[in-house]
Amino acid sequence: MEKNWAGNVTYRATEIHHPATLVDLRSTVANAARIRALGTKHAFNELADTGGELVSLARMPREVEVDSDGAQVKVSAGLRYAEFSEDVDAKGFALPNLASLPHISVAGATATATHGSGSGNGSLSTSVAGLEIVTADGSLHMITRGDSEFDGAVVNLGALGVVASLTLDLVPAFEIRQYVHEGLPLGADILKVLDGAYSVSLFTDWSSDTINQVWVKQRTQDAEFVPDGTIPADGPRHPVPGMATENCTRQLGIPGRSFERLPHFRPEFTPSAGEELQTEFMVARHDAVAALQAVNEIRAHIHPVLQISEIRAIKADELWLSPHYRRDTVSIHFTWIADAAAVMPVVSMVGARLAEFDARPHWAKIFDIAPEVLQSRYERLQDFEDLAVELDPAGKFRNEFVSELFS
Ligand SMILES: Cc1cc2nc3c(=O)[nH]c(=O)nc-3n(C[C@H](O)[C@H](O)[C@H](O)COP(=O)(O)OP(=O)(O)OC[C@H]3O[C@@H](n4cnc5c(N)ncnc54)[C@H](O)[C@@H]3O)c2cc1C
Known part of the structure; x- marks a missing residue:
């Protein structure tokens, strides 16, 4: 009985395949009636699940090809960020951003618009320049930036096929200094703080009007940013x-390579708190202050079932199913205790409170929003469904989550 990372989803699949070659992967897909790709199993909901078959790319050959002239890297889709960031650094390059944990697979992260943070940084999906997808009949389909379907194919929720490799844009390698400052008043100019450095995360437990910690990740060449009213932490x-x-x-x-500082958590340890559930809502940047105020009004319900909340900014993009589609975004994330019965009513309450801001939920986390409401918040959803039908006419890669979204 295979479970997701958090242990709250038991996959129903009749079989989990582990192909070791591209030929095996293609025939596995071609022979299946219904199949979904499984990444590193970090989704907190049934997004990856299926009553059909699952295919993991964890045993596929490790491919990391840096194109120094084009400033790109081609990687096998099942690789975790931690498995190639150092190789890229050794060639003098870096990914512009990373998620808070480097343990997740590139395909799973980009299929769900998982983000790094920073007002000037897009989600991890925005680094994708091309994908090789194994489609329903087992053929290999290349989609590259500039192709008409590209903006629909990157954030794909696993519904277009099994991504076998991705090409990612790189930037010159850089270094980061990371500082933690404590005690930011919730009434402070939050947007100014989020804009203060390359990547800024605010952590609060919603126990008071004070944000507990501000994590500032600044490039070593940038001037030091200390948010007004905070005190530098005296230790890690x-x-x-x-x-x-x-x-x-x-x-x-302490300065370090970007891949050693942009994630919050080190690859060799269990990320975050281990036992947890997560929810995340994304609102337009111009609504962020009002949305945070709305959450603050129900903090007495949130605090008892919460481990920690994180607030960060993400730059707008053009990817059809991205929660950041055409809107600069502030995300409000909740790491809950691992007690779904206690947490779910609060998840619904937060979702209802943020409805007036058309909050878009993180695809891979827990939320409780009716399909028609969700559909209204994604203006390119019909285009995505058309693309899914074109690449997968029989719905081989659909599961209940995706079918409900299209309903
Ligand atoms: C502790 C923890 C911290 C997290 N922190 C953050 C965070 O800071 N920011 C954030 O945005 N998210 C965060 N997440 C969420 C996480 O990034 C997403 O759940 C992401 O989708 C995980 O990738 P995965 O490979 O584990 O995906 P899985 O759960 O395995 O799959 C997720 C989706 O990706 C699809 N998929 C996977 N591989 C492929 C493939 N090869 N081809 C096609 N589709 C594929 C699956 O079909 C499924 O639909 C966190 C999760 C955990 C557990």
Whole structure:
């Protein structure tokens, strides 16, 4: 009985395939009646699940091809970010951004618009320049930036086929200093703080009008940013009070390669708190202050079932199913305790409170929003469905999650 990382979803698949070659992968897909790709199993909901078959790329050959002239890297889709970031750095390049944990697969992260953070940084999906997808009949379909379907294909929820490899844009390697500052008043100019450095995350437990921690990740060449009214932490911090700080990337302003500082958590340790559920809502940047105020009004319900909340900014993009589609975004994330019965009513309450802001939920986390409401928040959903029908006419890659979205 295979479960997701959080242990709250037991996959119903009749079989989980582990092909070791592209030929095997293509025939596995071609021979299946219904199949979904499985990444590193970090989704908190039934997005990856299927009553058909699952295919994991974890045993596929490790491919990392840096094109120094084109400033791109081609990687096998099942690789975790931690498995190639250092190789890219050794060639003098970096990914412009990384997620808070480097343990997730590139295909799973980009299929769901998982983000790194920073007002000037897009989600991890925006680094994708091309994908090789195994489609329903087992053929290999290349989609490259500039192709008419590209903006629909990147954030694909696994509904177009099994992505076998991705080409990602790179930037010159860079270094980051990471600082933690404590005690930011919720009434502070939050947008100014989020804009203050390359990547900024605010952590709060919603126990008071004060944001507990501000994590500032600044490029070493940039001037030091200290948010007004905060006090520099006097030692390393974990976002969740009381958790071991050695799980976290180095702080206190010690410079390090970007891949060692942009994630919050170190690859060799269990990320985050281990036992948890997560929810995340994305609102337009211009609604962020009002949305945070709305959440603050129900904090007495949130705090008892919460481990920690994270607030960050993400730049708008053009990807059809991205929660950041054509809107600069502020995301409000919740790491809940691992008690679905206690947490779900609060998830619904937060979703209802943020409805007036057309909040878009993180695809891979827990939410409770009616399909027709969700559909109204994604103006390119019909285009995506058309693309899915074109590439997968029989619906081989659909599961209940995707079918409900298209209903
Ligand atoms: C502790 C923790 C911290 C997290 N922090 C963040 C965060 O900071 N920011 C954030 O945005 N998210 C975060 N997430 C969510 C996580 O990034 C997403 O759930 C992401 O989708 C995980 O990728 P995965 O490979 O584990 O996907 P899986 O759960 O395995 O799959 C997710 C989706 O991707 C599809 N998929 C996977 N591989 C392929 C493939 N080869 N081809 C086609 N489709 C594929 C699956 O079919 C499924 O639809 C966090 C999750 C955890 C557990």
